[in-house]
Amino acid sequence: MTIRVLLADDQRVVREGLALVLGLLPDVEVVGAAADGGEAVELAVRLRPDIVLMDLRMPRVDGVEATRRLKQRAPEVRVVVLTTYSDDRSVLEALRAGARGYLTKEAGGEEILAAMERVRRDGAALDPAVQHHVLNALHEPPPRDNDGLTPREVEVLALIAGGLSNGEIAARLHISEGTVKSHVNHLLAKIGGRDRAQAVAYAYKNKIVPG
Structure with missing residues (x-):
């Protein structure tokens, strides 16, 4: 089945680049894009995508708080964090807020697709590069x-x-x-x-x- 994806990143060039990369992947449809966490929540509640690819550092409402709000307002929408931040605190805060996956922006299109497919099947997807941060924080x-x-x-x-x-x-x-x-x-x-x-x-x- 087609994976319907909402992008949330405050940098326009990143949103457009991601939309281009994901558009080349099979069975992926980008249904919207948000420039901050608040907009991401509102769009996700309205559009009901399968996955939100969520940046962490955004103005007004950051990715962690947006994930927390989505967990309450649209719990069926899965969040996969896609960010440059892979420190202990960022990883744990995102997971505690309800994120089902955590990838760094070094991930390629196929890696992102594999993570989204796993999360849509009720799995979890952690970039190997951040797994040790979970251990360090816990x-x-x-x-x-x-x-x-x-x-x-x-x-x-x-x-x-x-x-x-x-x-x-x-x-x-x-x-x-x-x-x-x-x-x-x-x-x-x-x-x-x-x-x-x-x-x-x-x-x-x-x-x-x-x-």
């Missing part, structure tokens, strides 16, 4: 019992961190997708997470997957 020692997660929940969590969707996890573990959803809901409740991006951060923090 430096507290892991709880010994992983907050009471069962071995199966730990297994599901590791696969979520690997970017697999519920359907892919079900196929990998030879269980139903409904069972996977149940495991996801239970493990999120135990770790105090709201979404899969926070589950990924937890998995790296607690060394459930290698950094």
Whole structure:
């Protein structure tokens, strides 16, 4: 299916360049572009794209706050951060706000497409270049019992961190997708997470997957 994308970046040349690159990719439609976070939220609520490619540093409303507002107003719209910033604080703030993916602007068109496809399938996409920042920011020692997660929940969590969707996890573990959803809901409740991006951060923090 075609991925409908909204671009959010305060630099016109970046928006136009991204629109050009994405327009050359198969099954991608750029449905709009915003120059700041506030405009991105309003356009996303109206246009309901599948993905918002969100810069972090924008005037009036930055990308983190825009992501937080979208989580409340249009939770079905997924946010993939695309930014030049890959420091600890930026990565964690974006994930905590509800971003499902985090890429640097060094990513090429195929990388962006792969990340968007993964996120649309309810997966998460972290640029390898920023994964170690998650570990650095989440430096507290892991709880010994992983907050009471069962071995199966730990297994599901590791696969979520690997970017697999519920359907892919079900196929990998030879269980139903409904069972996977149940495991996801239970493990999120135990770790105090709201979404899969926070589950990924937890998995790296607690060394459930290698950094």
